[in-house]
Amino acid sequence: MRTNELTDNQRKVLDFIQSYVEVNEVSPKLQEIAEAIGITSRGVAHRYVQALVDAGFLETHSGKHRGIRLLPSEPERSATALPFLGKIAAGKPIEAIAGQDEIDLSNFFGANSYAIRVQGESMVEAGIMDGDIVVIEFRETANDGDIVVALIDEEEATLKRFKRSQQGRYIKLIPENSDMEPMVYEAERVRIQGVLIGQLRHY
Amino acid sequence: MRTNELTDNQRKVLDFIQSYVEVNEVSPKLQEIAEAIGITSRGVAHRYVQALVDAGFLETHSGKHRGIRLLPSEPERSATALPFLGKIAAGKPIEAIAGQDEIDLSNFFGANSYAIRVQGESMVEAGIMDGDIVVIEFRETANDGDIVVALIDEEEATLKRFKRSQQGRYIKLIPENSDMEPMVYEAERVRIQGVLIGQLRHY
């Protein structure tokens, strides 16, 4: 745990290390730290560094030259996690149940995933509205029932539910909208561009 | 993983290789590296190169002459960003348009936001389905038209669209489902627990 009770010199050392790293991209050596605060002893500089390690501000690669590393200032909860309050329907006020679980969105951020904004109403009955952002994982193949981004005749890209005919010669692209009809293409005309793995909307 | 704990000479070597490649379009030979940092031993130069390989800055084609390659500095896209491909409807295959824009989800992750899983169908016509996860920003007040988490009689929490009566004595909670009816409560019985700011779904 990080302490706030730094002596003046400890604070000076910390500030110096921070600005040094800012400029030089490597940590200073003890000699340089000593000079920076106006002393000559490497041993004393080492003592200050050690105090900052104990206080939780630094980390050292013991023995290595320039082996000081700054620790991030906050515990910083994982950037892709949200506190998850489960079924709030249970009825308690939110303050009472905070900090229980977490929901992790890192699965949205895989190497092969990308986002596109949906145009049109063809998937409204699947809860995908005009203007929503969908997260797609890039793949060249899909399974029946997947919602895919399909490129037709190398021209038109569209988001639809995917179904292959029994012989595999045709591909049916099914909208989730009772006002619209499924479309059938020869398999050669359709290129899968990815499969829907997530959806985002921001109000 | 790339370390930035390089010794002075390691950094000198790296800088030299970078500028050499910039000019000559091939990597320098060990002899040249040695001269550049003022030493005579190819063996020592090799040791520096190896250190940079270990640190993740270089790659070598072992044995090959001038076989050093610079590794690109990781662009490290923000952990909360996704490549955003805009209207893929334009028709190009995905490979052709990768790496253009980014969509940043950091606004989902504010200090006062949390996530809950939706139960029930009361908001389907707003595109919020049973099982979806909604992101809520904690607030005690809401504006007409906001979708809110409301706690009724300190017991039941529900997600509905919010509307206040003209005198402010009553609050109407409106489902987005034509099969269901709005409900009206005295303002004292309703406690706002937060306002909908986002929605996530994972397939």
Add this chain to the structure above:
DNA sequence: TTCATTTGTTCTCATAATGTTCTCATTATA
């Protein structure tokens, strides 16, 4: 191709630089 040369790689040995751990003395402060 064949061969000489260059270049990369792996060693060992020696030295310098840096980090680490001490003790001792001084100063400030409760």
Add this chain to the structure above:
DNA sequence: TATAATGAGAACATTATGAGAACAAATGAA
């Protein structure tokens, strides 16, 4: 006075550095 913070510097351990030998692989020329 007692305690903590500070500074100097010695002594030692570890790491970084430099030279160069010996060998293997790659390269370029005949």
